[in-house]
Amino acid sequence: xxxxxxxxxxxxxxxxxxxxxxxxxxxxxxxxxxxxxxxxxxxxxxxxxxxxxxxxxxxxxxxxxxxxxxxxxxxxxxxxxxxxxxxxxxxxxxxxxxxxxxxxxxxxxxxxxxxxxxxxxxxxxxxxxxxxxxxxxxxxxxxxxxxxxxxxxxxxxxxx
Numbered sequence: 327x328x329x330x331x332x333x334x335x336x337x338x339x340x341x342x343x344x345x346x347x348x349x350x351x352x353x354x355x356x357x358x359x360x361x362x363x364x365x366x367x368x369x370x371x372x373x374x375x376x377x378x379x380x381x382x383x384x385x386x387x388x389x390x391x392x393x394x395x396x397x398x399x400x401x402x403x404x405x406x407x408x409x410x411x412x413x414x415x416x417x418x419x420x421x422x423x424x425x426x427x428x429x430x431x432x433x434x435x436x437x438x439x440x441x442x443x444x445x446x447x448x449x450x451x452x453x454x455x456x457x458x459x460x461x462x463x464x465x466x467x468x469x470x471x472x473x474x475x476x477x478x479x480x481x482x483x484x485x486x
Contacts, residue, residue, distance in 0.1 A: 328460050330484040332433065332453040332470060334477045336402050336423050342367055344392040351388055357381075362414060365389070370421040379408050382417045389419070399478035422477060424451025429475065436473055437466055460486065 345367045352358050352365070363381060366373040374385045390400045408417040425433070430453055434446045437455070444457035444466055457463045467481050 327456050327458060328463055328484070328486050329454060329456040330463060330467070331449075331482050332425065332455065333451075333480050333482055334402070334423060334425050335480060336370075336398060336421055338370065338421070340396045340398050341372075341393065341421055344389065344396045344398060345372060347392045347396075348385070348389045351392070352385065357384075370423065372419040372421065373416060374419065375414055375416045377414055379410065379415050382408050382415055386417070386419065401476060401478050425453060425477070425479075426451075429477065433470060433473065433475075437469065440466075440469060442466060 345365050349365050352363050358381070361377055361381070363376045363385065364374075365385070366375070372389065374382055374389070376382045376385055386405065390403070393400050393403075402422050404420045404422055406418045406420065408415050427448070430448045430451075433453060434448065437444065437446050442457070442462055442465065444455055444462060447454045447456075455463060455466055457466070463484070470479060470481075
């Protein structure tokens with residue numbers, strides 16, 4: 327039976343390259359000269375450090391521009407509240423991957439409400455959609471593309 331998987335994945339190598347490019351740009355920009363400004367990538371969290379909140383927002387703009395040029399969808403980023411102290415400010419930007427259980431349930435409900443003859447199974451942080459005909463599965467893909475989701479979805483492993 328034909329099937330495909332719905333996932334939300336981010337190429338972490340491209341994220342690392344974008345962070346390195348953003349670091350180089352911050353080092354050469356005039357408004358950041360001589361200030362303690364830096365990006366740190368640890369796992370799937372990017373920590374931005376700067377003297378104040380305004381410069382954090384400038385750094386975030388630089389980071390998103392570099393991610394966009396490397397074809398990483400910036401909708402996968404989640405900014406946490408900036409933390410300020412006397413010396414500096416820091417902000418953590420998390421790179422979200424995988425489909426959370428709440429979103430998975432919502433997507434399953436959306437597909438079930440259409441009364442299309444497919445089976446949708448949650449497998450960890452991805453969905454497996456199985457049906458009898460390829461055309462029906464392509465209709466489900468179009469339905470999920472139109473759904474308002476705050477994360478980028480990819481459709482992989484399409485098998486006949």
